[in-house]
Amino acid sequence: PAGCYTMFIVNRAGGLVFTRHFSQPESSALKVNDWLRLASTFHSLHTISGRLSPISPAGGGIEVLETDTFRLQCLQTITGVKFVVIAEPRVANLDAFLRQVYVLYSDFVLKNPFYEVDMPIQCELFTARLDDLPVRP
Amino acid sequence: TTLQTRTKPNIVDRPVPRGKSEVGLSAFCFLFSSMVQYLQTGVNSISDLEGKLSEAGYGIGVRMLEIVIYRDRSCKREIRVVPMLSLVKETLWKSMFGKAADSLERASDKDSEYMIHDREPLVNTYISVPKDFGNLNCASFVAGIIHGVLDSADFPCHVSAHSNPMGSEARTTYLVKFTEEVMERERRMTG
Numbered sequence: 513p514a515g516c517y518t519m520f521i522v523n524r525a526g527g528l529v530f531t532r533h534f535s536q537p538e539s540s541a542l543k544v545n546d547w548l549r550l551a552s553t554f555h556s557l558h559t560i561s562g563r564l565s566p567i568s569p570a571g572g573g574i575e576v577l578e579t580d581t582f583r584l585q586c587l588q589t590i591t592g593v594k595f596v597v598i599a600e601p602r603v604a605n606l607d608a609f610l611r612q613v614y615v616l617y618s619d620f621v622l623k624n625p626f627y628e629v630d631m632p633i634q635c636e637l638f639t640a641r642l643d644d645l646p647v648r649p
Numbered sequence: 650t651t652l653q654t655r656t657k658p659n660i661v662d663r664p665v666p667r668g669k670s671e672v673g674l675s676a677f678c679f680l681f682s683s684m685v686q687y688l689q690t691g692v693n694s695i696s697d698l699e700g701k702l703s704e705a706g707y708g709i710g711v712r713m714l715e716i717v718i719y720r721d722r723s724c725k726r727e728i729r730v731v732p733m734l735s736l737v738k739e740t741l742w743k744s745m746f747g748k749a750a751d752s753l754e755r756a757s758d759k760d761s762e763y764m765i766h767d768r769e770p771l772v773n774t775y776i777s778v779p780k781d782f783g784n785l786n787c788a789s790f791v792a793g794i795i796h797g798v799l800d801s802a803d804f805p806c807h808v809s810a811h812s813n814p815m816g817s818e819a820r821t822t823y824l825v826k827f828t829e830e831v832m833e834r835e836r837r838m839t840g
Contacts, residue, residue, distance in 0.1 A: 623678045623775035625685035626782065635777040 513647045515603040517582065519613070520547065523630040524592035526555035530633040532642060554596065558586065575607075585610060593617075599647070609647045616641050665719060671747075678775050685776075685787055695785045699810070703793035710797020717741050717798075726802075730763070730827065730835055733804055737795055738765055745794070746771045761832045765795070765823040770810075773819065786812045788821045795823055804831050 513534060521530040528551035531544075542550070558573035565571060577584035578601065585606035587595045595610045595617070620638035621627050627635060688701040717740050718724055727733040738750040756762035770788040778785050792810040799806050807826045814820060 619675075620775050620777065623675070623682050624777055625682040625689075625787075626777070626779050634779060637775065637777045 513609065513645055515647060516597055516599040518598045519642070520551055520596050521617070521633065522551050522555050522594040522596065525630065526552050527630070528552070529631065532639065555594065558588070558594065587611065587614060589614060603647060605648055609645070612645055613642060616645065665716070674774065681772055681790070695783050698785060699789040702787060702789040703796065706790040706793025707797040710794040711801045713741060713745070713794065714798045714801045717744055720744070729838065730804065730831065733799070733802060734763055734765070734825070737798055741798060761827045761829070763825045765825065767821050767823070768818055770821045773821070784812060786810045786821060788823075792823050795825065799825070806831065
């Protein structure tokens with residue numbers, strides 16, 4: 513997908529189950545353990561931010577995080593799985609992109625008999641389809 | 650007061666349904682995924698799992714033959730090998746998967762072996778086999794269905810599913826090996 517740096521998926525417990533790097537800006541080169549820590553931290557922040565809401569009933573947690581150098585979008589599903597994408601700042605329609613990733617997940621991961629829920633995702637078809645998924649303007 | 654109940658006709662007396670009903674792909678794939686997971690318990694090897702999948706398909710094949718021939722207007726019984734395999738490739742495939750199989754060919758070296766090619770078997774649509782499962786092909790289930798159909802039509806054989814990917818496509822080939830008695834019968838009918 514054009515303009516996207518990384519995508520990761522966090523399971524219900526906050527553990528990282530999937531990471532995919534599409535293109536990396538030269539400055540960052542985080543290792544696998546760094547991503548694990550990052551995902552768990554994000555999971556905690558997401559939960560806390562949901563509780564901080566002054567409106568009742570409170571909505572979900574962090575949906576968008578915008579900075580000068582990147583834009584982070586998060587989709588939390590009704591089952592607690594979080595799809596997070598980090599992309600260039602000017603990329604739009606990341607929420608629609610994440611919804612399509614959710615569809616791919618429910619097809620190529622959940623219908624795979626060799627996949628155990630909440631475990632790391634190692635489904636070839638899912639990865640291949642994800643790489644080909646465009647971000648529609 | 651008397652309760653008036655309309656007795657439903659016995660299932661055997663009811664007309665055979667037209668057979669144009671379709672099932673959602675998602676529903677079927679979830680069911681198939683559950684079945685594969687269930688069959689995995691208590692097997693020790695890949696070939697055992699393929700064997701169990703094949704057995705599961707066999708019963709379906711036995712029943713499919715009857716209904717496919719009944720719904721086919723001519724109700725003709727096939728007694729030669731190639732027309733029977735064409736029935737499998739065309740009619741059976743269309744009734745199960747909505748389209749015919751890709752091609753049917755005979756092995757070049759042995760005339761008792763035939764191959765049915767299917768580029769993307771429906772049952773494998775969402776399945777990614779992990780590396781440590783080797784060359785397991787869940788289409789062994791479909792091979793079992795073919796086996797059931799051919800056995801019931803009096804063409805005893807062995808059917809196995811093989812994945813031979815061509816580039817990026819995951820092609821599956823169903824290898825049908827007929828027994829000597831079938832080939833002997835063919836030779837008698839030809840000669």
